[in-house]
Every structure is written in C-alpha cells, then in structure tokens.
Amino acid sequence: MDNSTPDITSLLIDHIDGVLPATEKQQLEKQMAADNIIKDEWENLLGTTEAIKLYGLQQKIGTIHREMMTELQTPVRTISPVRRIVRYSVAVAASVLLVVLGITGYNFYKLSPDKVFTENYSFYELSNTRGAGSSITVAEKAYREKNYKEVINIHDNGSEAGQLTQFLAGLSSLELDNNSKAITCFKEVIETNRQTNDKLLEDEAEYYLSLSYIRNRDYDYALELMKKIQDDPGHLYNEKITGQLMRQVKLLKWR
Amino acid sequence: MELIRNLPDTELVANLRAGKSMDESIKALYRNHFESLCWYIMNNSGSRQDAEDVFQEVVLSFIDLVQKDKFRGESTVKTFLFSLNRHTWLNELKRRGRALVREEKYERGQERTELDAGHYIADREGKAEVTRLVGELGDTCRKILLLFYYENLSMREILETLHYENEQVVRNKKYKCLKQLEQMITEKPYLKQSLKNLLHG
Numbered sequence: 001m002d003n004s005t006p007d008i009t010s011l012l013i014d015h016i017d018g019v020l021p022a023t024e025k026q027q028l029e030k031q032m033a034a035d036n037i038i039k040d041e042w043e044n045l046l047g048t049t050e051a052i053k054l055y056g057l058q059q060k061i062g063t064i065h066r067e068m069m070t071e072l073q074t075p076v077r078t079i080s081p082v083r084r085i086v087r088y089s090v091a092v093a094a095s096v097l098l099v100v101l102g103i104t105g106y107n108f109y110k111l112s113p114d115k116v117f118t119e120n121y122s123f124y125e126l127s128n129t130r131g132a133g134s135s136i137t138v139a140e141k142a143y144r145e146k147n148y149k150e151v152i153n154i155h156d157n158g159s160e161a162g163q164l165t166q167f168l169a170g171l172s173s174l175e176l177d178n179n180s181k182a183i184t185c186f187k188e189v190i191e192t193n194r195q196t197n198d199k200l201l202e203d204e205a206e207y208y209l210s211l212s213y214i215r216n217r218d219y220d221y222a223l224e225l226m227k228k229i230q231d232d233p234g235h236l237y238n239e240k241i242t243g244q245l246m247r248q249v250k251l252l253k254w255r
Numbered sequence: 256m257e258l259i260r261n262l263p264d265t266e267l268v269a270n271l272r273a274g275k276s277m278d279e280s281i282k283a284l285y286r287n288h289f290e291s292l293c294w295y296i297m298n299n300s301g302s303r304q305d306a307e308d309v310f311q312e313v314v315l316s317f318i319d320l321v322q323k324d325k326f327r328g329e330s331t332v333k334t335f336l337f338s339l340n341r342h343t344w345l346n347e348l349k350r351r352g353r354a355l356v357r358e359e360k361y362e363r364g365q366e367r368t369e370l371d372a373g374h375y376i377a378d379r380e381g382k383a384e385v386t387r388l389v390g391e392l393g394d395t396c397r398k399i400l401l402l403f404y405y406e407n408l409s410m411r412e413i414l415e416t417l418h419y420e421n422e423q424v425v426r427n428k429k430y431k432c433l434k435q436l437e438q439m440i441t442e443k444p445y446l447k448q449s450l451k452n453l454l455h456g
Binding site: 009010013017043044045046047048049050051052053054055056057058059060061062064065067068069071072 | 277278281282285286289290307310311314315318319382385386388389390400401403404405406430433434436437440441450451453454
C-alpha cells in the first residue's frame with residue numbers, strides 16, 4: 001500500500017535523481033530517519049531505479065549475446081569419409097616427404113668426395129689380369145709387394161713402358177693419395193691405347209680415372225666419364241656406375 | 256574487435272565499473288570465457304541453450320557486482336565467472352527439481368571465494384521477476400525510465416529524443432512511470448526483499 005504523499009514521493013525522486021537542493025535534502029533525510037513509511041518509500045523507489053538499470057543492462061547483454069553467438073558459433077564442419085581418407089593420405093605423404101627430405105639433407109650434409117671415393121674404390125687385384133705363363137714385370141712385383149713408390153719410379157724413369165706400368169702407376173698414386181698423378185697415369189693408358197689402337201686395361205683405367213676425378217673434385221670430368229661407362233653395357237665397370245653414385249657426384253657439385 | 260580480447264582483468268573491471276566501452280568489454284567476456292563456461296554446463300546435464308541463458312545471467316550478475324564494488328579482484332575474473340556460472344547452474348538445477356547430489360558434494364568443498372559467489376546470486380528468481388516487471392511497462396514508460404536511469408540522459412536530451420512538448424512534461428511522465436513501476440513491484444509482497452537485495456547486492 002502506498003502511504004506516502006505525492007509531494008514526499010516527488011522529493012524522494014528528486015533526491016534519487018540528485019536534483020534536490022541541499023537544504024531540502026537535509027530536511028528529507030531527517031524525515032526519513034524519523035518516519036519508517038518515508039524510509040520504506042525511499043528504499044522502494046531506489047530499488048525500482050536499480051531494477052531499471054538492471055533491466056537496461058540485461059537488454060544490452062541480450063543484444064550483444066545474439067551478436068556474439070553468431071561470431072562464436074562457427075559451424076562445425078563435418079568431414080566426409082572420402083575427404084578424411086584424402087586428408088590422412090596427404091598427411092602420410094607429407095610425413096614421408098619430410099622423412100625423405102630429412103634423409104637427403106643428412107646425406108647431403110655428410111657427403112664428401114673422400115666418402116664417395118672410399119665407398120666405390122676397391123683394391124685392384126693384379127692376379128686377375130695375368131695370363132698363364134706370362135713373366136712378371138718389376139713394376140708388377142713392386143705393386144704386389146705394395147711398394148707403390150717403386151712402381152711410380154719405374155713408370156717415371158721409363159724402364160718399363162706400356163699400359164700395365166701406366167695403370168699400376170695410376171693405382172699406386174691413388175694408394176698414396178696423389179690424385180693428379182693418378183689422373184695423369186690413367187689418361188696415359190687411354191692415350192696409349194688410342195695410339196696403338198688397342199684396348200688394354202682401357203675399362204679399368206676409365207673407371208679408376210673417374211674415381212680419381214671425384215677425389216680430386218673434378219666433378220664435371222668425373223660425370224662425363226661415368227656417363228660414358230653407364231651408357232656402355234659391355235663396359236667392364238658398367239654395373240659399378242649406379243644411379244645413386246651419379247646423384248652423389250651431382251650433389252657434390254653443390255657443396 | 257579483437258583489440259579488447261586480451262584486456263588485463265584490472266582494465267576490464269575498471270571499464271565495467273566506470274561504464275566505459277561497455278559493448279566491447281562485454282564482448283571480451285564472451286570471447287574469453289563463454290566457451291569454457293558453456294562446456295561446464297553442457298558436461299553437467301545442461302544444453303547449449305541452458306549454457307547461453309546462464310552465461311547471460313552470469314555476465315549480468317558480474318557487471319552488477321562490479322558496479323556495486325562487490326568484486327574486489329581477490330580472484331581472477333575467470334575464477335569468479337566460473338564460480339558464478341557453477342552456482343547459477345546449480346541453483347537452476349535445484350529450481351528444476353533435479354539437483355545433482357554429486358555436484359552438491361563438490362560445491363561444499365569449494366574455496367571461500369566461490370561461496371561468496373554463491374551468496375551473490377542469491378534471490379536470482381526474485382531479481383528476474385523484478386526485471387521482468389520492468390519489461391511489462393508500456394513502451395513509452397520503459398523508454399523514458401531507461402533513457403534517464405540507464406543511459407543517464409538529461410531531461411533535455413530525452414525531450415529531443417521522444418519529442419515531448421517541454422521538459423516538465425517529460426519530468427511528470429517520468430514521475431508517473433517510476434511510481435507505476437514501484438507499485439507493480441511492491442504490490443507483490445514476496446518481491447519486497449528482492450527490491451532490498453537490488454540495493455544492497
């Protein structure tokens with residue numbers, strides 16, 4: 001029940017609105033302290049204004065809520081089985097690619113001319129080339145005894161000319177890590193054959209010459225020679241020139 | 256706008272308290288907290304719609320508390336909102352007559368801050384009834400009262416907005432509307448305490 005007078009209510013509202021002059025405000029507060037009905041009316045009006053503020057805020061939140069639900073409720077995309085398979089396949093392919101790239105990168109990092117040379121070089125067993133009843137040369141004897149310096153001396157002083165001494169001098173130079181000397185000797189074998197229209201130790205010289213080029217970092221020469229061997233199915237070392245070896249030498253060019 | 260998303264708690268609370276950048280501050284509350292609070296309700300017997308309704312109520316309670324200086328930053332905004340959310344939802348479940356025993360046990364084990372949050376949402380039904388009555392006012396009355404008490408417009412600004420004859424007419428109208436609303440509320444005795452709660456938090 002409303003027990004307050006319109007005048008008092010009006011004053012109370014002015015007080016709530018902050019427009020009541022100070023003297024009237026003091027007077028009103030005294031009345032409120034002395035009269036519970038006025039005090040109740042004051043609290044009811046004040047509570048009502050709070051309800052209005054709360055309603056206003058509630059409306060604002062409701063408006064923003066609708067806007068935010070549109071923003072936040074991004075539709076959950078369902079993935080069809082086919083798309084899922086494609087997605088997994090791509091993921092697997094990407095993983096494989098990463099592994100391959102990783103291995104390639106690692107191999108590239110670890111690759112060196114010495115490593116490629118060591119992996120493909122094998123000691124030349126002389127006995128394989130000799131026919132029965134042939135007499136052994138001094139250079140051949142020295143090579144068998146691994147006296148590589150002596151083999152090179154024999155080659156250099158010309159006491160035993162010919163493709164075998166040139167070839168053994170090339171092999172001995174490789175054993176002594178003298179790449180340029182080895183290249184010279186193997187090229188001599190090929191040149192001698194060309195002059196004598198012969199093929200003695202030609203395939204062997206070409207193969208070991210290509211290895212000498214690799215270790216000497218002459219990759220273009222090595223590749224050219226290896227390509228020649230690879231293209232010749234009848235070449236004694238054809239199977240030794242693998243695709244992997246060619247790739248390794250090509251990679252070495254970029255290091 | 257994304258700019259306000261990562262506002263520190265202190266700035267966010269200061270904005271809400273001062274009524275500054277309200278829209279963006281409320282949006283920041285949504286962007287930072289809605290999903291996790293929604294998840295809680297949906298994992299405790301609620302639907303997405305329940306979560307949305309409760310979150311609106313939580314934001315309303317939080318801003319009201321901040322503006323009445325009842326949130327003093329003793330816990331983070333996130334913790335406080337979570338607590339409000341949980342208490343509001345438990346209260347709603349009880350109202351629906353299917354309180355979860357397990358949740359009640361959990362509730363009893365919570366820290367002091369959260370018990371305070373529970374206190375803050377007391378009488379949520381009373382407050383909801385009071386605000387519902389505001390909505391039942393006629394359009395004109397509701398508009399005048401909102402413009403004056405919520406938007407803080409002066410009588411002159413309201414006059415320009417609503418095209419009344421003069422300020423005194425607006426003032427008289429506002430008086431009648433406020434009195435009407437007060438009577439709508441006070442004629443329901445059970446809302447007397449709710450009205451006091453609105454004043455004292």
